[in-house]
Amino acid sequence: MRPARALIDLQALRHNYRLARELSGAKALAVIKADAYGHGAVRCALALEAEADGFAVACIEEALELRAAGIKGPILLLEGFFEASELALISANDLWCVVHSLWQLEAIEQSAVAKPLKVWLKLDSGMHRVGLHPKDYQQAYQRLLASGKVARIVLMSHFARADELDAQATAQQLAVFEEARQGLSAECSLRNSPAVLGWPQVPSDWVRPGIMLYGATPFEVPQAEASRLQPVMTLQSRVISVRELPAGEPVGYGAKFLSPRPTRVGVVAMGYADGYPRQAPTGTPVLVAGKRSQLIGRVSMDMLCIDLTDVPEATLGSPVELWGKQVLASDVAGHAGTIPYQLFCNLKRVPLEYIGE
Numbered sequence: 018m019r020p021a022r023a024l025i026d027l028q029a030l031r032h033n034y035r036l037a038r039e040l041s042g043a044k045a046l047a048v049i050k051a052d053a054y055g056h057g058a059v060r061c062a063l064a065l066e067a068e069a070d071g072f073a074v075a076c077i078e079e080a081l082e083l084r085a086a087g088i089k090g091p092i093l094l095l096e097g098f099f100e101a102s103e104l105a106l107i108s109a110n111d112l113w114c115v116v117h118s119l120w121q122l123e124a125i126e127q128s129a130v131a132k133p134l135k136v137w138l139k140l141d142s143g144m145h146r147v148g149l150h151p152k153d154y155q156q157a158y159q160r161l162l163a164s165g166k167v168a169r170i171v172l173m174s175h176f177a178r179a180d181e182l183d184a185q186a187t188a189q190q191l192a193v194f195e196e197a198r199q200g201l202s203a204e205c206s207l208r209n210s211p212a213v214l215g216w217p218q219v220p221s222d223w224v225r226p227g228i229m230l231y232g233a234t235p236f237e238v239p240q241a242e243a244s245r246l247q248p249v250m251t252l253q254s255r256v257i258s259v260r261e262l263p264a265g266e267p268v269g270y271g272a273k274f275l276s277p278r279p280t281r282v283g284v285v286a287m288g289y290a291d292g293y294p295r296q297a298p299t300g301t302p303v304l305v306a307g308k309r310s311q312l313i314g315r316v317s318m319d320m321l322c323i324d325l326t327d328v329p330e331a332t333l334g335s336p337v338e339l340w341g342k343q344v345l346a347s348d349v350a351g352h353a354g355t356i357p358y359q360l361f362c363n364l365k366r367v368p369l370e371y372i373g374e
């Protein structure tokens with residue numbers, strides 16, 4: 018059997034969820050959209066269900082998958098509904114629903130839902146992606162109340178730059194939010210992972226941690242709270258071939274690597290078809306036989322090459338960690354010019370194995 022695997026540590030997932038609650042002192046929706054950032058939404062939800070205040074996903078398809086797997090707790094649809102016809106299912110399955118646009122508000126007013134909805138009313142406080150304009154916010158709140166279709170409203174917004182710890186933008190967004198919600202007595206929710214970890218002064222009755230649950234830092238710089246996270250996913254494989262090259266020999270497609278010295282090359286069963294980033298250059302860290310080494314040459318579809326010259330104990334069959342507890346996904350992402358979010362979401366073909374149930 019091909020040795021490529023992603024090991025998912027559910028104990029670490031629970032640790033990170035508890036850390037989000039501890040740091041925020043708030044209720045926490047575990048964000049498990051996009052198949053729990055590639056970690057398997059159903060398994061992650063089951064592992065958290067006993068203690069989680071609820072879950073958040075991107076769309077009703079993802080929510081119904083969780084309901085079908087027996088998840089009974091609150092599930093928030095982060096983009097609400099895409100068509101008014103989803104409202105009946107949202108009500109029947111007891112899903113919570115973001116309202117980010119006036120057309121959604123009108124659809125709710127005109128709907129005939131059997132049970133009143135739980136709505137998270139989203140303000141555009143400056144990110145300018147989705148959310149109601151501040152001038153429309155209070156009136157939207159009153160219209161939802163008056164519609165008779167809504168049982169409860171949570172006030173929410175989303176930060177564009179909370180991962181930049183010295184940027185003014187987060188404080189400015191908070192000020193816009195505070196002004197827009199003046200006089201409304203409802204719970205609020207603002208904080209994503211970087212805001213949970215780095216912005217303790219931002220109020221939130223509910224926080225929405227995503228990437229931190231999976232143990233990856235959202236920051237580009239070291240940060241005290243983020244260093245308490247435990248990586249959940251270990252992407253691993255094995256050395257399937259070893260060869261010795263004299264100095265001056267090319268390795269891989271495009272001969273992008275030329276051995277600068279006599280080089281022992283290990284070939285690993287992992288490639289971009291598994292989601293390992295093709296952009297990762299020579300020098301990207303890997304762990305082989307317990308020692309740090311590096312990628313050499315271009316990543317191909319099913320294989321990549323690593324330098325074994327200084328790891329003489331590494332041999333055919335030696336275990337390789339592409340990212341995990343020793344080689345951080347954020348570190349690999351930095352080398353590849355992307356973010357750990359994308360590394361996790363891009364994972365495919367590799368079987369997921371769960372530990373720490």
Ligand SMILES: *Cc1c(COP(=O)(O)O)cnc(C)c1O
Pocket residue numbers: 048050095175208209210211225226227228229235
């Ligand atoms: C994805 C998402 C989150 C989680 O973001 P992280 O940076 O992964 O913590 C929170 N809120 C909303 C609205 C989202 O779409």
